[in-house]
Amino acid sequence: MTHAPFIAVEGPIGAGKTTLATMLSTEFQLPIIKEIVEENPFLDKFYRNMDDWSFQLEMFFLCNRYKQLEDTVMQYIDKGKPVISDYHIYKNLIFSERTLKGTKRDKYRQIYHVLTDDLPKPNVILYIRADLDTLLKRIDKRGRSFEDAMDTAYLQQLIEDYDEAMTSLAIREPSTPIITIDGNKVDFVENKDQFAVIALQVKEHMQ
Template identity: 55%
Template sequence: MRQNNTPFIAVEGPIGVGKTSLSNKIATHFYYHLLKEIVEENPFLGKFYDNIEEWSFQTEMFFLCNRFKQLEDIEKHYLNQSKPVVSDYHIMKNMIFARRTLKPEQYEKYEQIFNILTQDLAKPNVMIYIHASLDTLLKRIESRGREVEQNIQSDYLQQLSEDYEEFMNHFEKENPEIPVIRINGDEIDFVKHQSDLDYILTVVQQHINKGEFIS
């Protein structure tokens, strides 16, 4: 992956943490194009939450191919034309889920395909990482009422949160040129409290003002 000199902000975190909500608010505030990940359109997702071992490979491959196509189009039609973008995911998240759900022989094949597809895709200039406790995640998943998510097991969600934390720590070490804005979802509620949202937007604006984007 490589960086583009046009602002490209990615919002990441485990299921239910508020990625899409925050991405929407950033896009509206800064007049950025909003890129939303394909979730409910995945025909394997419901089966995956019912039986992770049986449906993990199909689910992860669907996400990989669709996210690759989305990011390829975004780079062509927006980033390469100096049009800023905020996304409620980045394709690098795929490896978090794949490591957790795929069998070793499946993961080896998946990793090879992932590396081939993503080697020339754009990296985000700024990463926003939202994390929260299991209780907070479960409450938000319940409140948004997505039918496909109702069978998510709490132990899977807890493990996913831990995997995200490990991944983001590694990401910061491996990509020192990309600032990571960490948001504690237990303490900051940018949906209910305007002051919390204003704080986040101010921090994002500071990074945009630096303009330290690598071409």
């Protein structure tokens, strides 16, 4: 059971999750949990050959996120301290359901549930939606070399997978509000008023 506000920011690759989570962390003086991305040694291989490297990639992410959230429980949530993260552990299923097949996907699902079923879940989710053009511009702007080989069809499918996943989460966890942000229209970095609206929505769930 979550004893303190646990805020998660989610969205497809390039949506601005880490940026928004960092801004909210500063705004409310909250500790922030950032997922490990560039440290994953399989990313470059994965974007060049998804079939060969997907299981290694997904297992690396799952184990690292599990460890991060386990530490988060001990350091913050169990002590009644609010925390924000730039991901929801559920994202592991969003990605793995697309990248894994057959017995590898079955094995991954089993491991996922063993590791995560007793972890605390966020009590508010910020979901940044954005179309392909917006995501591609943001991905290009941040200049990660391993993302150069990313298949745009994969990214478009991921956008659709996220929409379905958020709908599923809303049904499975109706007590957890999902605040949807239109990433095509809302620029929380350059527009202070738009960021203030988001911050106010988050504050309402921190009472």
